[in-house]
Amino acid sequence: MPVFERPGSSGSQIKVEDKYGHFIGGEFVAPKKGEYFDNYAPQTGQVFTQVGRGTAEDIEAALDAAHNAADSWGRTAPTERANLLLKLADTMEANLEDIAVIESWDNGKAVRETLAADIPLAIDHFRYFAGVLRAQEGTISEIDEHTVAYHYHEPLGVVGQIIPWNFPILMAVWKLAPALAAGNAVVLKPAEQTPWSILKLMELIGDQLPPGVLNVVNGFGTEAGKPLASNKRIAKIAFTGETTTGRLIMQYASQNLIPVTLELGGKSPNIFFEDVAAQRDAFYDKAQEGFAMFALNQGEVCTCPSRALVQSSIYSEFMKDAVARVEKIKMGNPLDTDTTMGAQASNDQLEKIKSYLEIGKEEGAKVLTGGEVAKLGGDLDGGYYVQPTVFEGDNSMRIFQEEIFGPVVSVTQFNDEADALKTANDTLYGLGAGVWSRDGGTSYRMGRGIKAGRVWVNNYHAYPAHAAFGGYKQSGIGRETHKMMLDHYQQTKNLLVSYSPDALGFF
């Protein structure tokens, strides 16, 4: 398997400019105030390019472009929009390998994952919403013999989207596909940790959409995110991030009386019942892999199975195998397809994970493996690497209650189903959960009992389009990756029509 060359190096066909502007009205434009910020490669900690530091002036320019485009875009036939989304998907597919390398370089994650998951899923997402749009129908309600209510879907107009850094392209596409399918124009603000890969994507697909339909403004939350989220010229704001900013976004939205969709993270339990270990077969092996899934994307996933609950009767044997499985994770150059875990996305992310490794140890949790920052040698020494870490402790500890967003799992035991359910639900969040059992009844009861929007049964970390994804409790509002997200980007128009020639007789 190959080791890809770094973008911008002589051996790579991927070009890196010295600096990038915003993508507004179908072209790249310099930021109005002329300022740029450094973009770091998490793999080495070195600055590799500069990106426009957007301000309110850039957001307004993007909103101008979006408003100019929105009406005619909203009137295009569903077939036309669907075909365009399919074309975007085809272009991405034809450039899959380059996009995967670009995403790995900007975010730090292993290219193995962007090749197999991030980018193929993003491609499929465009295709899914192209299909969903073609199949969407309005409704007709017969009120009485002469009166009919017609329900039409209409776009909202111009929407704002604020994207996280953990899957920069995939999370953007999760939001873009339904918004564009529904006929909206978009102003999108990527995360300031990963501003580059989406711009590279715009180089590829930006000219396939009418100018102004999709605009990208980079910058800091306080300088570019706030003027977008609080803007009276957006009809909806979508955000993926954390709880305090989520509240702030809702606060701004309340001032403009616009709808909000939020995805705010979790502390997902991954629950292993004793019958998992009834045999040492393929299913046991699958469950072991399921345990190690906390290391996917270096743990930087809102649904990271960061709490593992293992039934007491199998605990010591299961954990012995699980720790051995985790210790097989190969850290290294993220652009090497043999690397199974890459770098954290930013230095402050690394520092935060370190602070949790400290508090975990201080609270008395036992480190079963890992527990330290990793130094990988050469210029990777400057990158942001953490050893996959397994803590053993109890659910009241802060490492069991807070999203660390790193490759860290906290493990505890349970006695029976009721005990497992109680611990699983003892959290502020409700985004994801995993249940592993050979017994359909156990899985069903647990699956229904866990207060989370997505419960994986006998699998984990699958994100197919057509399966709704979203949170209970403090994990957010709305459901993505499903046709129901189209509704979040549409108005319902009701035409209430009388076909009767007769007066009512009231006046």
Next chain:
Amino acid sequence: MTEVERVGYTEAAAELIRRLVERNGPVMFHQSGGCCDGSAPMCYPDGDFLIGDVDVLLQELRIDGVVEPVPFYMSESQFEYWKHTHLTLDVVPGRGSGFSLEAPEGVRFLIRSRVFDEAELTALGLL
């Protein structure tokens, strides 16, 4: 008995707060939970973030050179899981921010934590 300190700060954090206050006027903190930039303290112009009945004021930070005490809040539900720990506001180089004021400076506020000792826990009524 003197009141137990719940939130302290490093000199680097104090210095950054002084700069931010100079530029933005009085500031406030709200500790975030959850995804991405979460589990991190967010710094806003005071009053920008609406504090409600669901929030707890952990500490008013008194910082040399800053006239107004700087309030540090957390949601009550999150506080339930955090109340046994002392927090120190620090600052590190970084990018992640949400809408926090310091991000354009290339730095990020960070919380370091330690478990309260027995005397502190007793004073806080947590034993």
